Amino acid sequence: MRTGASILDKYDHKLIEVEGFRHARHARKVEESLNRLDGVLQSSVAVSGMIGLEYETAKIDEKKILKFLRKEGLNIITTEVDVERYLKKTSEDTEPLKETNKKEQDKGEDHNHPHGGVFGKKTELIFSIICGALLGIGFGLSYVESIPEWVSLSLYIGAYFFGGYFTAKEAVETVAKGGFEIDFLMLVAAIGAAILGEWAEGALLLFLFSLGHALEHYAMNKARKSIAALADLAPKTALLKKDGKTKEVGIEKLSIGDIIVVKPNSKISADGVVINGKSSVNQAPITGESVPVDKVPVDDISKEYSADDEINDENRVFAGTINGNNTLEIKVIKEAKDSTLSRLVKLVNEAQTQKSPTQLLTDKFEKYFVPSVLILVGGLLLAFLVIDEPFSASFYRAMAVLVAASPCALAISTPSAVLSGVARAARGGVLIKGGRPLEDLGELTAIAFDKTGTLTEGKPKLTKVVPLGNIEENELLKIAVAVENLSDHPLAKAVVRDGKKRLEATEIPDASDLEAVLGKGIKASLGGDKIYVGNLDLYEDLDDAKPSEEITSKVRELESGGNTTMLIRRNQEYIGMIALMDTPREAAKETLGKLKEMGIKRMIMLTGDNQKVADAVAKKIGLTDAWGSLLPEEKVDAIKKLKEEESKVAMVGDGVNDAPAMANSTVGIAMGAAGSDVALETADIALMADKLETLPFAIGLSRKAKAIIKQNLWVSLGIVALLIPATIFGWANIGIAVVIHEGSTLLVVFNALRLLAYKK
Structure with missing residues (x-):
């Protein structure tokens, strides 16, 4: 225990929510800067504003991290310790850190948002619209001969101010930190246009760029608000x-x-x-x-x-x-801080920081792509030395290529889809813990299910009472209930519960002297008789009064139908049998049918029950395989074997007994997670309701998300591939490059938002 405590003291994990990311590239730069800080072991930054951190407490503390984030121009909304924002608490803050965060948040709600100002959070959008209006009026008046040129020029200068305000602000901040972003290029291009007397072209450039940015922020906020709405569910x-x-x-x-x-x-x-x-x-x-x-x-x-x-x-x-x-x-x-809702909010927020395989791949691609583009631009700047053209033409072409090659759409394409997918899933009662399980779920070819409580109700029911000899059914049932009433075993409880229902008001006699035989049955005294209730193994070593072949075959017949069968003996006489069965869920057959239609090739049941019971249940509900008599460690081996045969395998269980098997599968899926803290923590995907029918929705959503991510990648990479040669050869100027560049960024974001409207 002391070792565990010392590890917890040495390392810490924090989830911090911030405002102020201008775009996905900004989020990635902050992530890279955090990872370079001494003491930070790992950071993951989402453009949505969630930052996940693991760090050594001896080298860096939370105050230093928050101070660093503020220096990056970010507004701290809340940290993991400051959960009252999510829970809508009304009490006064007591800790200094919490007070700081509360003040930060209050400022952010007024004017301190990086894209805020005199009009609050909509300032950038309003500035952009004013820019467009001034540009349009100025352009229209330039065709009226009676109006002096300086009027249009004044309107263009006004358009420059409103359209370039945030662009200039971001460009200065980035350059001051040694960065070189597209904002700076846009500003240079607009200034160059003004120097050449092309005020209208420069104003158009700034209008389109600022409008694109404002709309991108609006779209991403829509996805963020869908997640934030979860926190607002709890009353104050x-x-x-x-x-x-x-x-x-x-x-x-x-x-x-x-x-x-x-x-x-x-x-x-x-x-x-x-x-x-x-x-x-x-x-x-x-x-x-x-x-x-x-x-x-x-x-x-x-x-x-x-x-x-x-x-x-x-x-x-x-x-x-x-x-x-x-x-x-x-x-x-x-x-309140430990409620299912508050844990759900925290886990959804953590999910935003978990990158998907596609996002990791695009991040890696950009690491090589961006330097390659800068080398190309450097060469184009020197083109006037090789071909007969002025430096201004070479410079203009180089700027156009930089605008065309800026991977804004690529950077936002995957995070926007993951954010929307996680938000939609949460609204549908499914917790998906990040981009990896979201993508993997849609690629499954096989699903393994635990039997008890997953495919079945998890509550054995009395299915048959079979008297032997001259005894009546009710008399046999009274004896069974009396003896089983002494036991705490789940099967015994089922016999008592269902037996009493069948017997209604009949008085049950009292049994005594219970003796349990592990895994075989029980012995007890009832009146002057010795009663035995158990499986065939109980009577194997008991004495010479073995059950006849006829009785044994009847027991085997009931067991082959999926029943757990108990043979009852009074003294030396076998008086009857009772059979119990964990009945399949009502929705199991229909759900498995839907999964088959969706292309899941193999659906396998893993259970500790005997193979006959497993086969009977599998036949009833339509499974492709049933593997019985498995111990918990053998379930892990079964998952490993399945992974060798199939590319992607999910394990569906309750998240408690099945945790090892779930951990070894591609995706671990827990059912009924709302009622189980362990299930919420252990699974990659948690179905909050104890309903199997939620699974097809989760898989369908994942496939839609995967398709949208692919579409976004094709759009973002395709446009860059077309625009680079178009700008190099002069087929497209900076204005066209900006229109297409901003258009593609908006296209991938709004395409991702379609996931929020996904229907079950």
Whole structure:
């Protein structure tokens, strides 16, 4: 334990949200600068404003990192320790760091946004529109002979100011840090046009460039807001019930065990269990379920439940979900900062910083591409020495090539699609932890499923009661229930639960002297009789009174149908059999059918149950393979074997028992993650609802995202490939290059935003 603590003291991980990235290239430059800082082990920066950091606490602390980010012109919105922004807390901040962040955020909301100003966050867009208006009026007036030339010139100069304000600001900031970005090139080209007397062309250049930037920011903000909307689901306050009275308090004041009152048609303020009242709750904001779920009180209202993952869905409620038409009283089982909603928000934000394989590839490509372009431009600047043209012509051509070759669209093409895909998935009740699982999910050729609780209900049901000899069915069932009532085994509980339902009001006798035989069955006393209940192995070594061949074949027959069969003996006489089965989920067959239609070639069930049970379940629901009698470590071997046979394999389970197999698969998918902290943390993809039918939606979304990423890459690379020769040979001037350059950037961003509208 001491070793674990020392490692935690030595290293730290932080998630920081900032404002101020001008474009994807700016985000990447900040990432490179962070990675060069002494003590920073790894950083990942998303253009959406999320920064993930791992660092050595002995070499660098959080204050130094925040100071560095501010120097980069970024506005700190929140850090991992400052979660009240997400939870909408109303309490006063106490820690100095939190106060700083709160002030930073307040400033950002007014005028300190890098693209803000007198008109707030829309200033750049408004400046761009003013630039366009001045340019249009000036150009129109230049054709009116009665109006002096200086009027149009004045309007063009005004257009230069409004169109070039942010371009000049960014260019100066970049050059001051030793950088050389497209903003600087645009400014140089516009100034060059003015020197040559081409004021209208220069103003058009700045108008198009500033409008393109403003629209790009607008589009990316739309995707960001889709994720930010998750944080707004939680209400700020709750109605706390104490000593028979209710009072309104901030959700941060709630403690585990508190009782809150939720009025009809209002949001639930905390994760908890229902202790009074019945209602239907709309869980769509968290789990994506379209149909409200009926909620009823727990059996034991005195129990705490905070450490219990096995809470029935009919008893559990989540913060941010919406109550139906009746009042509920809820016992809080998680503090606001630990609620499922707050963890979901944090994990979605972390997902933005995880780069996809395509993004890593484009980053690598750009590392070689940009220097190559600069060498080409250097050569073009000297073209006047080789061909008969003035230096101004060579300079103009070189600037045009630089504009044409700037990989803005390439830089934003993948991050914008990943951001939109993760946002849409979260809205549909699926947590996708970054670009890699988002891309991999769409390329799956095989899916392995755990059986219990994934393909089946996870709750064994009594399916058959078979009397042998002269005993009646009800009498046999009474004996079985009496004996099994002494056991805590899940199968025993199922026999008692379903047996009592069948027997209705019949009185059950009391058994005693329970003795369990591990993996085989139980022995107990009932009245003056000795009762044995178990599988055939129990009777193998018991005594000489072995079951007959006829009885054995009946047991085998029931087992071949997928039943877990228990043979019952009273003293020396075999009196009957009871069979139980973990029944398949209602939606399993239909879901697997959809997956088959989507092109998933192999669907394999991995289970610890015997092969006969596995085969019976597989046949019922339409699996291609069923591998039974597997221990947890053998499931890992099965996944490794599958990966050798198929290129991409997913493992679907509950995220607890199946964690090792999920870790070894291409993509680990956990079901019912909203009710399990372990599942939320261990899986690459978490289906928040305990519903298998969400899986086709997740795969379909992933394939759409992959297709959009490919389209964006073709567009961005194709346009660069066409524009470079066009500008070299003078077929396109800077104006055309800017139009196409900005157009392609906007095209890939708006193409990515189509994912937000993806239908299930």
